[in-house]
Amino acid sequence: MIEFKLPSLGADMDEGTLLEWKVRPGDAVKKGQVVAIVDTSKAAVDVESWQEGIVAELIVAPGEKIPVGAVLAIFLEPGELRGAAISATSPAAAAPAAQPVAATAAAALPAAPAIPATAASPSPRRMVSPAARKHAQEHGIDIDAVVGTGPHGAVTLDDVEQAARAAVKPAAAPTAASPAAPADKNAEMRKAIAAAMARSKREIPHYYVAETIPLARALAWLQAENAQRSMAERLLPAALLLKAVAVALKRFPELNGFFTEGAFHASVKAHLGVAISLRQGGLIAPALLDADTKPLTQLMQDLTDLVKRCRAGSLRSSEMSAPTITVTNLGDQGTEQVFGVIYPPQVALVGFGRIVDRPWAENGALKAMPAVTASLSADHRVSDGHRGALFLIELRELLQRPEELNR
């Protein structure tokens, strides 16, 4: 028997509201398959299963608010008999004390729960804004049946509202907790960011180092590279900067990982949390997975996809919980420097300012040089300024050999 629990989706999330099940009892679940959509204080997140199995019971009903760690469903392990698993599942074992009593009642849901049949075989991924998803949930609209008119076919709030108006008799949503209205959502996100950042500043002794990195070679290489590429395949400087951070981390494991239970746990993977600002305010930093191993073309495609899905409200739980370090890049509309606040339980954050032309002395001559200021905010419990400075020097050197980053 497998208890499928609500995973932690970041330091600023301690509860979520189940919006929708993507499976129903009897369905086979593969590792990595999206089985539920959970609304957090920041976004609606596709929650994936980390194990294979067969869905035996859906414990929590859509609309219920549940704490991180609560059992959402029971899966049978491959080959396991249903009766054995169910008899071993008492409500007390299935639900933590903090879970609402109503959640256990949902275990008595019939074999065909109030979800569309199509949900049993999830259709190809559609981009749906969090507001649209919530509105659909509130009005019992099948989101899969709504025609999206947003960017790249994304389903917008307007689309759902139109579908709701067109519906003759919308089904009542089985909600125990009403999802927040947009204004409340922004307030919730602000609150979540405040909680995580206050915790960071309270618990993590930050230190900061910065380095101005010349980018003439990197930008010249990018320009030549992009001249050979189609518009859709062009690389942004951000791709180069992210790859350089991921590669540099290999020599500085004390900056890449988590500080939990009083100790640092280094990560062998370089999953970069990319800080993405949302148009309605606030930010999310989902993971660009295995950034150190991807060629730049792949990294750029993944970055584009991540930003698109982040803004459309279609992130996966693994992307929310995976980041081992955060990178914030102010880009060409930002200021020249940024010093970030570490996202716990991570232990470091790398910041990039705007690329600007600076007066640059080289070989006794003064010239204009495009440059970026890279900063490192790091946890003094785990590393020292000397190592942090060496990391930025490594970053600087890597960016002088851009062609080597394209591997």
Place this chain on the structure above:
Amino acid sequence: MKETEIRAVALATLKSIAPEVEEDELRGDRPLRNQVDLDSMDWLNFLLGLHEKLKVEIPEADYAKLITLDDVVAYLLAKTGR
């Protein structure tokens, strides 16, 4: 394609990326990215959207010419050859 049609395509593309844009408040002769919060990825997607809709190739070397909405429309008008 006429200038008004190209402007309409440009605005529609812009609004698909930044839905909060109010056309009436947008000044065509002022830097676009000072008026609309477009990061590097948004800007790339804006140009890519124009490329896909108008079948116009926009070399990276030309990005610097595209500061205002009027610049963008004039550039596209010249590229579409009308």
